[in-house]
Each structure stands twice: as structure tokens, then as C-alpha cells.
Amino acid sequence: MTKPIISVSNLQKKYSVKFKQGFWKDSFFPKFEYVMALKNATFEINKGESVALLGPNGAGKTTTMKMLSGLLFPSGGSIDVMGFFPFDRKNTYLKKIGLVMGNRSGLAWDLTANQNFELSKKIYQIPERTFVERVNRLTKMLDVDSYLDKQVRKLSLGERMKLELVSSILHNPEILYLDEPTIGLDIISKQRIRSFLREIQKELQITLLLTSHDMDDVEKVSDRVIVINHGEIVYDDSMHSLLRNYKDKKYLTLVLTEEVPETKILKYGKIIDKKPLTVTIEISKDRQSEVISEIMEALPIDDIDIVHVPLEEIIGNMFTKSKTQID
Amino acid sequence: MKLLEFKQEISHRLDIFKASCVFAFRKEIAYSGNNWARIISTTAYTLSMLLFVNIIFANTKEIAGYSHNEMLLYFLLGQLTYYTNWSFSMNNLYDLISDVNKGNLDMVLMRPVPALFYLTTRNIGGFNMIADGLPPSLAIIYAINWSALNLDPTNVIYGFFIYIFGSIALHVFQFLAAIPVFWLGESENIVDLAGFIGSGSGSMIPLEGFSRSFQIVFGTIIPVLIATAFSASAMLGKTNSLFLFLWAFIIAIASIMVRNVAWKFAIKNYTSASS
Numbered sequence: 040m041t042k043p044i045i046s047v048s049n050l051q052k053k054y055s056v057k058f059k060q061g062f063w064k065d066s067f068f069p070k071f072e073y074v075m076a077l078k079n080a081t082f083e084i085n086k087g088e089s090v091a092l093l094g095p096n097g098a099g100k101t102t103t104m105k106m107l108s109g110l111l112f113p114s115g116g117s118i119d120v121m122g123f124f125p126f127d128r129k130n131t132y133l134k135k136i137g138l139v140m141g142n143r144s145g146l147a148w149d150l151t152a153n154q155n156f157e158l159s160k161k162i163y164q165i166p167e168r169t170f171v172e173r174v175n176r177l178t179k180m181l182d183v184d185s186y187l188d189k190q191v192r193k194l195s196l197g198e199r200m201k202l203e204l205v206s207s208i209l210h211n212p213e214i215l216y217l218d219e220p221t222i223g224l225d226i227i228s229k230q231r232i233r234s235f236l237r238e239i240q241k242e243l244q245i246t247l248l249l250t251s252h253d254m255d256d257v258e259k260v261s262d263r264v265i266v267i268n269h270g271e272i273v274y275d276d277s278m279h280s281l282l283r284n285y286k287d288k289k290y291l292t293l294v295l296t297e298e299v300p301e302t303k304i305l306k307y308g309k310i311i312d313k314k315p316l317t318v319t320i321e322i323s324k325d326r327q328s329e330v331i332s333e334i335m336e337a338l339p340i341d342d343i344d345i346v347h348v349p350l351e352e353i354i355g356n357m358f359t360k361s362k363t364q365i366d
Numbered sequence: 367m368k369l370l371e372f373k374q375e376i377s378h379r380l381d382i383f384k385a386s387c388v389f390a391f392r393k394e395i396a397y398s399g400n401n402w403a404r405i406i407s408t409t410a411y412t413l414s415m416l417l418f419v420n421i422i423f424a425n426t427k428e429i430a431g432y433s434h435n436e437m438l439l440y441f442l443l444g445q446l447t448y449y450t451n452w453s454f455s456m457n458n459l460y461d462l463i464s465d466v467n468k469g470n471l472d473m474v475l476m477r478p479v480p481a482l483f484y485l486t487t488r489n490i491g492g493f494n495m496i497a498d499g500l501p502p503s504l505a506i507i508y509a510i511n512w513s514a515l516n517l518d519p520t521n522v523i524y525g526f527f528i529y530i531f532g533s534i535a536l537h538v539f540q541f542l543a544a545i546p547v548f549w550l551g552e553s554e555n556i557v558d559l560a561g562f563i564g565s566g567s568g569s570m571i572p573l574e575g576f577s578r579s580f581q582i583v584f585g586t587i588i589p590v591l592i593a594t595a596f597s598a599s600a601m602l603g604k605t606n607s608l609f610l611f612l613w614a615f616i617i618a619i620a621s622i623m624v625r626n627v628a629w630k631f632a633i634k635n636y637t638s639a640s641s
Contacts, residue, residue, distance in 0.1 A: 054637055105638055110472050112634050133478035145473040147389070149396040154389070161385035162477050164378075190396075 043083035044121055044214065044246050045107060051115035052077040052102050076102040078270040079116065084263075086213070089240050089247040091261035091278075095358055099270040100250045101218055107248065108138050108216050121213065134163060137212035139203055141219035148192040152183075152202045155191065156209060163210035170209070177205040181235055197228035204232065208239065215239075217249040221256050233259040254350040268358055285348040289327055292319045293334065294342040307334055311352075316341075321348070382479050383487055390491035404498050412502030415441065416509055430575035431604065435514050437572075440598040442506045444569030447533065447593040449499035455537040456561055457489045459544040463554050466547045472638055482629045486541070518603055524611045525601030531611075531618035532592030536564045538621035539589055541628070548632040569594040574604060589617050 055071040064070075077099040084090055092100040105111040106118060109125030109132065118125055123132040139145075146155045153174075160170045178184040181201040186194055194202065200220065208215060217236070221229040233256060240247050240260075251257055257264065257278075264281055266274035274281070291308070295316045304310060307330050308320035322330050327345070334340060395401070419441060423434040432440060462485050465471040475481055543560035547553040568590030573581060576591070584591040592614050600607035 105472070108476065110475055110638050111636065128475065128481065130478040133476060136476070138473070138476045140472065143470055143473055145476075147393060149393050150389070154392055158385055158389045161381060162479055164381075 041085065044086045044088075045082075045084040045248075046119040047083070047103075047107070047116070048081050048118075049116035050077055050080040050103070050106065050113055050118060051075065052099070052106060052111060053114040075270050077106075077267075080267070080270075080272050081116075082265055082272065082275055084246060084248065086246055087240070087244045088263060089236075089261045090249070090263045090265060091257040092248065092250045092265050092267060093257065093354055094250075094267040098267045100267050103267065104216050104218055104248060104250060108136060109133070134210060135213045137207035137210070137215045139207045139215070139217045139220050141200070141222035144191075144199070145203055145206055146191045146199070149190065151188050151190055152194075152206075153187045155202075155206060156187075159206055159209050165210060173209055173211070174205070177208065178202075180238065181205060181231060197224050200224060200228065201232065201235075204235065208243075208245070211243065212245065214246045214248065217247060217251075219251055220249070221251065221253055229253070229255070236260050254354065258350050264354075266354065266357055273360075274357055281353060282347070282350070285353050287324045288348050289322055289324050290319055290346045290348060291322055291331070291334075292317060292344040292346070293338065293340060294344075296339040296341045299338055303338070379480065379483055382484060386484070386488045387490055387492060390489045391493055392491075393489075394491035394493040401494070401497060404494065405501060408498045409501045409505070412445065412505055416505065430572045432572050432574070432602075435511050436598075436602055438506060438510045439515060439602065440572055440594065442503065442510065443529065443598050443601075444594045445499070445503055445506060446529070447536070447569050449495050449503075450533055451536055451540075451561070451564065451593070453492070453495035454490055454533070455486075455540055456557070458486050459540055459557050460554065461489055462486075463544055463547045463552070463557065466636070467552055469638055471636070475633075481633070482626070486537070516603065517601060521603050521607045522601050524607035525597040528600050528607075528610055528614040529593055529597040531614035532589065532594070532596055534618040535589035535592050535614070535621045536568070538625045540564060541625055545628050545632050548636055563588065564590045571595070573599040585613065586617060589621065592617060 052075070054074045054076050056074050057065070058070040058072050059065065060068075060070060076097075080099075080103060092103060094100045102111065106113050107120060107125055109128045112126050121132065121135055123129060125132065146152060156170075156174055159165070160167075165173070174187070175184070178187060181204065183198055183201045183205070186198050186202065191199060191202070204220065215236075220236075221232055224232070236247060236249075237260060239245055247260065249256065249260055261278055263277050264274065265272060290311060293304075295318065298315055299318075301310065301313070304318055304320060308322040310318060311321050312319040331343060331345075334343070416438075419434070419437055422429065423437070427433065429437060462471075465474055465485075474485065477484065540557055540560040543556045544553050546556060568584070573591060573595035576584065576595075581591065585596065596605075596610045596614055599605045600610045
């Protein structure tokens with residue numbers, strides 16, 4: 040059995056947060072309270088895996104990623120990434136990883152992408168030929184080769200994000216940490232980035248660790264899902280298993296020609312969403328054809344759409360369940 | 367083996383330093399229209415200071431034992447301290463504060479470079495230092511009557527090294543003023559204060575104008591007198607230059623050690639701005 044590329048055991052992170060007491064007390068007698076951002080997280084990731092870290096805001100997923108990348112010093116537990124303790128930030132370790140943060144910029148705004156890449160070439164000691172070949176190939180893959188000589192601050196968010204991605208993998212990292220890489224992007228840019236990530240993962244055997252609130256990112260890019268809530272891991276399994284757990288359920292979206300009372304719809308399934316002329320209900324997959332024919336006869340139907348339970352709903356349910364357990 | 371590793375490390379740092387200088391130079395000249403205003407402002411300031419010194423010395427022959435000519439040399443060293451301090455230290459510290467405050471330090475720390483070295487040398491383009499510093503410095507150099515100055519070459523060499531050691535100590539003093547950003551989230555005003563004390567008021571009064579206790583305090587714990595006042599005093603032979611050299615050397619070494627300890631402590635407590 041191969042050794043995991045990332046191995047985390049009982050990882051903890053405690054933050055001290057300033058306790059608000061008013062101007063004078065805050066200035067001269069500040070008080071701090073401790074918040075546990077991550078509690079005893081344990082998991083392993085193998086080489087070439089693509090893993091999504093999911094959780095609501097403040098759940099601890101970015102904190103986990105920052106400890107794995109070496110930005111934060113853990114308060115407890117152990118981390119081993121490719122044989123390194125990340126916080127040591129050894130050059131040999133940093134050369135093997137890449138980090139992309141959707142709301143941070145690694146590129147200097149006043150310069151062009153090419154000038155930024157030149158600095159990376161020196162820092163990562165990339166040979167000239169390899170550098171030119173990689174820049175050409177990666178920028179072509181993301182369709183941003185024509186923006187290389189444009190000042191970064193004059194690029195659109197999508198163009199900049201794609202170039203950030205290129206910059207973060209120019210040195211051919213073994214692990215790529217992605218924190219909300221598609222935040223704020225339009226659908227076309229999102230799709231391009233998702234397929235790019237899949238391609239480099241397969242082609243270069245890069246291990247991807249992703250956090251995102253966009254479930255399409257997660258579904259398209261990741262094979263495995265780790266769900267964190269209130270600093271604790273509440274789920275860790277493959278994307279396939281996660282979806283399989285919900286495969287016996289379907290969502291029917293009914294487009295009606297006139298308004299229908301809720302009571303008439305409830306007998307076919309649980310109402311998930313309701314607008315005046317559109318209702319989404321949850322049904323069992325086994326009864327799908329039976330329910331549809333009953334609905335067609337009994338309700339004024341204009342159109343019916345059948346979809347599997349969206350990942351967003353699945354994860355949402357998981358958060359609610361884990362919150363109820365904690366409460 | 368260790369010597370080879372040391373050589374490789376030095377060579378790597380030099381490569382990074384060169385690449386950072388080119389990068390910073392490109393940033394400095396990215397907005398050509400913005401550069402000229404500072405040149406005019408620093409030149410105007412220097413000319414007004416020259417006028418001020420002339421007016422003062424029209425009414426007195428000496429200040430703190432310095433003649434008009436010696437005071438101009440002192441003033442020249444003060445100006446050089448100011449420009450080098452801004453270019454080598456303050457610009458990098460303001461960038462560090464901004465990066466910690468906005469969370470961009472995350473991206474910097476991910477680079478496979480010695481972090482402290484990179485963060486304190488990444489913004490030395492040289493263009494602003496030369497463009498801002500050269501015209502006013504030339505004006506002072508022209509105003510000094512060099513043949514009337516009693517400059518011993520040995521003292522000048524000691525003075526030069528004292529100036530370098532003093533600049534290091536001054537940088538560390540300002541660096542320590544920047545470090546609270548890791549806990550407070552902002553420390554720009556504290557660095558402003560350190561900058562004002564250091565390259566501003568620290569270059570206003572010659573060493574001989576201070577009492578012994580102030581010389582000790584401002585030459586050790588708050589080392590703002592070394593770069594300008596100590597070096598001027600040594601160059602002009604007013605105080606034993608070897609004694610000042612050793613003093614400055616010890617303070618510079620101690621400062622570097624304090625800087626390393628402070629950095630390790632700060633980075634361990636770095637919480638990173640939330641994203």
C-alpha cells in the first residue's frame with residue numbers, strides 16, 4: 040500500500056479573538072477569548088486524488104488548508120505532507136506545492152503577467168526552455184495567451200484568475216491547494232477552470248485539495264468529499280458514495296398552467312420549493328413513473344423536469360444534521 | 367559540505383535579490399508620470415534646508431562643536447540616511463504591513479525563498495532612491511567646501527562602516543515597530559513614528575549635541591543616532607572612530623539577532639486574514 044501524500048491526525052487550531060469591551064478597556068486592558076476553529080481532524084489523502092473540503096462559512100476548511108500549506112502553526116495534532124511538517128516551510132516543500140486563493144492575488148497589479156512569471160521563474164529556478172514551454176502550454180489551455188503582456192490590474196477577474204492558476208502551477212507542483220478558485224467568476228470562466236483542473240490532475244498527477252461553496256466546482260473537480268462543520272469532520276467519503284446515498288430520491292419540477300393548493304401536491308411528495316406556477320417535490324425513484332402519470336392526470340401540468348438531488352441539497356442536509364447533533 | 371551549502375544559500379539569495387530588484391524597478395517605472403513630483407519635492411526640501419543652515423550660521427560660528435562646513439557634511443549624511451532608509455527599509459515594511467493586513471502575506475509565504483530575507487529586500491528598485499536622492503545630494507556636495515574639511519581617510523572608512531551598521535540597526539528598530547501588525551492587524555502609524563524618530567529627528571542634531579545618557583539610549587535601545595550622528599562624528603574625528611565602529615558593529619549584530627527572534631515569534635502567531 041502506498042504512503043498517503045497528506046496525513047493529518049487530531050489536527051487542532053485555536054484562535055485568540057479580541058473580546059470587545061469598549062474603546063478604553065480595549066486600548067489598555069484588552070481581553071482575548073479562544074475559539075476552536077478545528078477540533079481533532081484526522082484524514083489521509085493519496086497522490087493524485089482530488090478532494091473537496093466543504094463546510095459553511097467559518098467551519099474550519101480554510102484554516103485546515105492554511106495549516107496544510109504551512110501558513111498557520113497548528114495548536115495541536117500532527118501533519119505530514121510528503122514527509123514535511125508544512126509550517127517549517129522548507130524550500131523543498133514549497134517547491135512541491137501551489138496555492139490559489141480566489142480572493143487573494145499572487146500577481147503584482149502594476150506589472151504584466153509575463154513580468155510576474157519571470158519572477159516566479161527565478162524564485163523556483165525553472166530552466167528557460169521549460170519555462171517558455173510551460174507558459175505557452177498552460178496559457179493556451181486556459182485561453183489567456185493573448186493577455187500575457189497586459190498589466191494585471193487591467194485584466195478582468197476571469198482572465199486574472201486564470202493567470203493566477205497558471206502562475207501557481209508553473210513550477211509543476213505535486214499538490215495544488217485551491218481556496219474558492221472560481222469565486223465571483225462567470226459561468227464560462229468557471230467551466231474553463233474546472234475542466235483545466237481536471238486535465239492537469241489527470242495529465243500531471245497533481246493532488247488537488249479544493250474548498251468551494253460552488254457545488255458545481257466540487258462535483259466537476261473532486262472525487263472525494265470531506266465535510267467540516269463547527270471545526271469537526273462530519274463526512275469523509277467518495278463523491279460517488281455521497282451521491283449514491285441519495286440515488287433513490289428524485290426531484291420533480293412541475294410547471295403548472297394555473298395555481299394549485301398545496302394540499303393537492305403534498306400527497307405526491309415533500310415540497311422542496313414553491314413558486315406560484317412552479318413547484319419542486321421530492322419523490323422516491325422507485326415510484327417515479329407511477330407518480331408522474333398520476334400527476335399528469337390530476338394536475339394542470341405544462342411541463343415536468345426530473346433531476347437527481349442536487350449536491351447543494353445533500354451537503355445542506357448534512358450541515359443541518361450535524362448542527363442538530365451538536366445542539 | 368556545510369561550506370558548499372552555505373555558498374549555495376548565498377548564491378540563491380543573491381539571485382532572488384537581483385530578481386526582486388529588477389521586479390521592484392519595473393514597478394517603480396510602471397507609472398512614469400508619477401515619479402517626477404517626488405524629485406521636485408525632495409530637491410525643494412534640500413534647498414530650503416541649505417538656506418536654513420546658511421541663515422543659522424550667519425549668526426553663529428559653531429553648533430555643538432560643528433562649523434558650517436561640518437554641519438553641511440552632517441546634513442549630507444542625514445540625507446543619505448533618509449534615502450537609503452526609505453528605499454531599503456521603510457518601503458519594504460509598509461508592504462509587509464499591508465500584506466499582513468490584507469492577507470496577501472499568504473501568497474508571499476508560499477514562495478520557496480527565505481521569507482524574512484525576501485520580505486525585507488523585495489522592494490529595492492533603486493530608481494526612486496537615485497532619482498529622488500541624487501539631485502538634492504549633489505546640491506549639498508556642491509555646497510560643501512571639501513578642502514576645508516579635516517577628513518582622515520581611516521576615519522572616513524570607519525565612518526562608512528558605521529553608517530552601514532547604523533542603517534541596519536535603524537532598519538531593525540523600524541522592523542520591530544512594524545511587527546505588532548501580526549497581533550493588532552495594523553501598525554502603519556507605529557512605523558511612521560519609528561521612521562520619524564529614525565531618519566527624521568535622528569538626523570537633526572549631531573552626536574556632540576546630546577548628553578551622555580541620551581547618547582547611550584539613542585545609540586543602543588533606540589539606535590537612531592548611529593547612521594548619521596555616529597558616522598559624522600567618526601569621519602570628522604570628533605570621537606574615537608574605532609570606539610564608535612565597535613559600538614555600531616555590536617549594536618548591528620545584536621539588532622539582527624533580535625530581528626530574527628521577533629520574526630520567528632511573529633510568524634508563529636500569524637493568523638492570516640480570513641478569506
